[in-house]
């Protein structure tokens with residue numbers, strides 16, 4: 001038996017104003033998307049904006065359903081829309097923001113496990129990393145250079 005240690009690296013910005021200008025703009029688009037979330041059940045609103053290599057910005061928000069599992073997270077709404085609309089474009093950057101109607105969300109909100117798996121597929125498909133920035137409603141912004149930092153021991157099509 002041997003032990004395997006996996007390390008991961010993130011960058012943490014104190015506030016959004018510390019991030020590069022293009023990220024500030026992308027996060028504004030994510031906030032706009034967040035305001036369009038349909039989240040009457042959880043009251044937890046998530047917005048995502050993607051910068052594509054064709055210079056388009058695609059955004060998405062969480063869309064809930066009375067049959068709870070039928071809803072979809074903001075991240076997957078956005079990447080599936082990008083995949084459907086611009087199948088040849090690569091996703092360069094992703095900005096994520098979340099805000100609850102029930103309390104102030106000041107901690108960075110990372111994508112859920114299912115969204116990490118979905119984003120991983122897109123990263124592998126396009127053969128280049130997706131920079132991911134995530135935050136709450138205010139406060140710190142976490143940057144990951146690639147989805148792979150967020151999902152060690154990834155399951156992918158090579159294992160099928």
Ligand code: THU
Pocket residue numbers: 039042044045046061062063064071072073074075110111112115
């Ligand atoms: N949600 C997202 O949109 N993205 C995530 O990564 C975490 C969770 C949504 C799903 C649901 O509408 C609400 O947040 C509460 O889980």
